[in-house]
Amino acid sequence: MEKVTSFCQKNEICIPIMSDMYVVPGRYRRGKKQVDNDHHFRIDVFLIWVDQILQEIEDRFDERSKDLLICMSCFNPKDRFSSFDIPNLPRLARFYPSDFSRLDLQHLEYQLGNFVEDVRNDDRFWNLESLNDLSMKLVETKKHLIHLKVYLLLKLVLILPVATTTVERAFSSMTYIKNKIRNSMGDDLFNDNLVTFIERDLFCKITTEELITIFKI
Template sequence: MLDVTRFLLKQGLSFRGHDELSNSLNRGNFLELLQWYSKRNEEVSKVVNQNAPGNNQMISPAIQKDLTRACAYEITLSIIEDIGNNIFSLMVDESRDISVKEQMRVVLRYVNKRGQVIERFLAIVHVSDTSSRSLKDAIDALFVKHGLSLSRLRGQGYDGTSNMRGEFNGLKSLILQENPYASRRRRQVITNLHYYRVEVFYQVVDSVIQEIVFQKLTQNCLVDPNFSGIEDLGSFAQKIVETLKNQAYPLVYRLIEMTLVLPVVTASVERVFSAMKTIKTYLRNIMGDEWMNDSLVVYIEKDIFSTIENEQILQYFQKMKSCKMQLSHLSYLRIT
């Protein structure tokens, strides 16, 4: 069952058929592929379809959705663990799906432990109200669900051509009220003494120190053959991590990291929209929000999905309430 599920999710194909009765000529992709698989693998044939217990066929739509949810969960968990305690940026866009439901797409941008700039799809959330407050509440709920802290947010990116520009500007303001470091500093009422001491003197001292350290790092890198041919900041960051110079110059690397996480364009968010049109089509226009989100997570983050073993997915699946029996280890077999 899991191998069939993995194949359909990876290809962005539908699971259900219009007529899934046993005498139907086309019972849908999931049942038809499972039938095809069992005919070519005798061990699988012994435990599925007519050879499975009548009340434990494990082929119901609920089981299909639970398997998909388990796949999406493991992918999202991998993303959250990859971010760790690092800072990140938030990229958001909104559009209607084929069933005219408002969907908010959320992508995170961060620098991973290898110094690589990564953009990952976190979730798509249905919002019945597109006001800035409702969008903010949806993001708060999403962050709580995945254990993300708004305090580590360092940038915000929104589609500037969207007809939601006003709402997005309001959303940005609401986030800045909680975290002034999420793209700009919050204006404060301060005294002249505080201004010249903190805003001028301390900043000048910090700038001088940072410039000295940065010059030392630059000179160090110029004589290092590992840094020859570096043409952009992203490649520079990766080399710094590879050569462990990020440990020798942590503050400088932190500045580079903060620069790299700032969103420049929202192309990744636009790609989510293209994927949504593949997953939720005219013929699948009644699919639920959670079902669509889980399918999108797997379809978009295929590179992560390919690294996740069946064992991980099945362990989470077994904990779900709807699971009444344990899947056989035959489920670990891959389609060849």
């Protein structure tokens, strides 16, 4: 409410008195229950939008994806790692079976306990805002060498959004290149076209003379 009030004052927007009755725009509907401004903006506006956002998340992500996002949020370094959740982070490691063996998973919870105690007692980690900040600070303080498995898990979390975006970009490019006209092209030609399309900014900088030199080599 303080942020909204501050925004309205800066932009000269009229701020309604929350205890006053809410006036419905347009014609008054007989029998409609009257509520105050606080109830209208909190229940009929704010919570409605929160419900719609949650419903959109439900529609977009399956249970496994939501579980992954919840586990990732437990790494948040804000407020001296107030969101840090040791039981959830080993669950995050189970999404990467090729990087964490059964033995690693058994020891990870103990390592996470040591890690969070270490960073909470170090004032250099108190004002971090993001996972990226945490990663850089670990390298800067050499603590990534002490907490190897925790740092590996953090790197995997940071790579995930980039990898997801890269895959989506590749699929989008595939749909554009392999249209009805070019649907019969072979895999080799398709791969060549895909690489040049995705990296077109780089290829546009290469001159004809440079291409001729490359092919001669």
